[in-house]
Amino acid sequence: MNDSVKTLEMNFGSVKNTEPVYKWMTKNPLSLTRTSMLREAVQMMNEYRIDGLPVLEQQKLIGLVTKTRIVRSLLGGYTGETAVEEVMKRDVITIGPEDTISKAWHIKAGRLPVVDETGALIGILTKTDILHSYFFHLSQLQETVHTAETMSTILETAYEGIAVIDKHGIVLEFNEAYCRFVGKRRDEVLGKHVTEVIENTRLHIVAKTGIEERGFIQRIQGQDMVVHRIPIVKENEVVGAIGMLIFHGVSELYNILGRMQELSRKVTEKTLPDAAMDADETSYTDIIGVSEEISAVKRLAKKAARTPSTVLITGESGTGKEMFAKAIHQSSPFAEGPFVSVNCAAIPEHLLEAELFGYEEGAFTGARKGGKPGKFEQAHKGTLFLDEIGDMPALMQSKILRALQERTVERVGGSTSQRIDVRIIAATNRPLEQMVQEGTFREDLYYRLNIIRLEIPPLRKRKRDIPVLLEHHLQSFCQAFKLEPMEFSAEAMNLLINYEWPGNVRELVNTVEMLVSLGEERMITKAEIPGRFHQPHEQTGVKQERAKAPQQGNLLDELRQNVKQQERERILQVLKETAGNKAAAARKLGIQRSTLYEKLKKLQ
Numbered sequence: 001m002n003d004s005v006k007t008l009e010m011n012f013g014s015v016k017n018t019e020p021v022y023k024w025m026t027k028n029p030l031s032l033t034r035t036s037m038l039r040e041a042v043q044m045m046n047e048y049r050i051d052g053l054p055v056l057e058q059q060k061l062i063g064l065v066t067k068t069r070i071v072r073s074l075l076g077g078y079t080g081e082t083a084v085e086e087v088m089k090r091d092v093i094t095i096g097p098e099d100t101i102s103k104a105w106h107i108k109a110g111r112l113p114v115v116d117e118t119g120a121l122i123g124i125l126t127k128t129d130i131l132h133s134y135f136f137h138l139s140q141l142q143e144t145v146h147t148a149e150t151m152s153t154i155l156e157t158a159y160e161g162i163a164v165i166d167k168h169g170i171v172l173e174f175n176e177a178y179c180r181f182v183g184k185r186r187d188e189v190l191g192k193h194v195t196e197v198i199e200n201t202r203l204h205i206v207a208k209t210g211i212e213e214r215g216f217i218q219r220i221q222g223q224d225m226v227v228h229r230i231p232i233v234k235e236n237e238v239v240g241a242i243g244m245l246i247f248h249g250v251s252e253l254y255n256i257l258g259r260m261q262e263l264s265r266k267v268t269e270k271t272l273p274d275a276a277m278d279a280d281e282t283s284y285t286d287i288i289g290v291s292e293e294i295s296a297v298k299r300l301a302k303k304a305a306r307t308p309s310t311v312l313i314t315g316e317s318g319t320g321k322e323m324f325a326k327a328i329h330q331s332s333p334f335a336e337g338p339f340v341s342v343n344c345a346a347i348p349e350h351l352l353e354a355e356l357f358g359y360e361e362g363a364f365t366g367a368r369k370g371g372k373p374g375k376f377e378q379a380h381k382g383t384l385f386l387d388e389i390g391d392m393p394a395l396m397q398s399k400i401l402r403a404l405q406e407r408t409v410e411r412v413g414g415s416t417s418q419r420i421d422v423r424i425i426a427a428t429n430r431p432l433e434q435m436v437q438e439g440t441f442r443e444d445l446y447y448r449l450n451i452i453r454l455e456i457p458p459l460r461k462r463k464r465d466i467p468v469l470l471e472h473h474l475q476s477f478c479q480a481f482k483l484e485p486m487e488f489s490a491e492a493m494n495l496l497i498n499y500e501w502p503g504n505v506r507e508l509v510n511t512v513e514m515l516v517s518l519g520e521e522r523m524i525t526k527a528e529i530p531g532r533f534h535q536p537h538e539q540t541g542v543k544q545e546r547a548k549a550p551q552q553g554n555l556l557d558e559l560r561q562n563v564k565q566q567e568r569e570r571i572l573q574v575l576k577e578t579a580g581n582k583a584a585a586a587r588k589l590g591i592q593r594s595t596l597y598e599k600l601k602k603l604q
């Protein structure tokens, strides 16, 4: 036995080994009878390399013969022919099959006969059996300790608050995160009833009903929090429950909801590439903005809409190019037809031709049976919006040019061409003129497209649109998320007006969504505006533009003026319609007659 085993053995006494004896004993042991001779005993011991043999009479244990006892007897004058009964040890210590290995260990016998309640021998438990059992038990113990350690690591590093209770509602576990949130120490809460620890809890109810509650809203510490309550079931019986507190709270839910909606919108768009896009009923009134810059673009777009001419819309990403394209479509002679949008940058080059012009059956491996119409065909009698036209590969540029010149398209693998009556609106955020000069965009196509040109200025060049856009999107998100109307504090608003908005209106819309989702109060303050909005944007030549931009105070004044102006125009319009009848005008405007008089006084 090596040293480490010896040390282990010495320490076994302190380890409680509850393994039952019957699991480790040697079953059906060799035995002798009362009349067996010492010679037979020696033979069996030699043959099976065992140190002792039980002596039985009718299955019952009556004694034990060991090697040492035999040697001593032979030296004392007994012979091989002596019956074992004469030399055997009679008061043998035994153990029961259900006894524990720990008990066997403490008996300190070399080999222990295992007898049942009738005294019949059913096995022998040797010291080696006991050692085996201890090794097994210790390795299991180690595993359990390891699992327990892992569990506590999980609990303590979990971002969420986790509480575990037993079936009586008593807190068994309460992690650090939860402690911090409720402002109590772990040792204070362990052993208490959960209702004394967590406000408005239903965890003890779940530990009774066994019905899980996921995504419930619970008000704790004055905040609406999202909680999960999961019953712990063992052998078909509810023995407790786990409570999980999601710190991001309700606003995170809205955030997730928003992301899911965005995702499902993207998925729908992607999975229905063939469907003609709905122009969403987008009209000029949806294009928010009061600046002269945006108003000028709107005026030009309205004029362009009346004709079938090709329109080229340029502007940085997120400035609203697609919105304008839809609004033009809606107010154009093509409004009855479909609005089909193609993002030229998003479609791999080798698929673009088939996507735009369609293909015939068998045109290529994998071509759909019966062929497929392209976007040009789908947009027949409607509008084809070629987004990101600047990213169109050279070969496709010439094919599009041909289609535009000839007003016909030919499917891939087809032999006949089809006439198409389509209004083309192209858009890009790339510098097309520069690309023409560099030879990366075809000059003839550029001229074909650039018949009516709408240039949408970036948001930083029309700063007075920023507050209007912020207000508009703030209220629409509040409505969409079913929240009370919110507002920006003056400081927060100033910060946002001063920001350069490199992602333009798209970035602004996303920012407002984020602020609404995460906002806990009705007022969005400076503190909630992320860091990047607080930093000055000195680069990108934007500094000069800002110098030219009106002061923030003036901007707000101008905004107020604008609202007044619009109100004035609306009142005058209604008065005109009612031939100056003020009572009828007030009814039409949905205000009291006295209010109308007051407004008229102020407007004069």
Ligand SMILES: Nc1ncnc2c1ncn2[C@@H]1O[C@H](COP(=O)(O)OP(=O)(O)OP(=O)(O)O)[C@@H](O)[C@H]1O
Pocket: 286, 287, 288, 289, 315, 316, 317, 318, 319, 320, 321, 322, 323, 324, 387, 428, 429, 469, 505, 506, 509
């Ligand atoms: N003037 C505006 N009023 C209200 N919302 C706007 C306005 N301009 C843009 N948006 C919103 O900003 C987002 C981006 O607009 P849109 O997709 O039309 O931009 P884009 O210039 O076509 O962008 P990209 O070049 O990246 O395709 C959309 O959510 C749109 O509703």
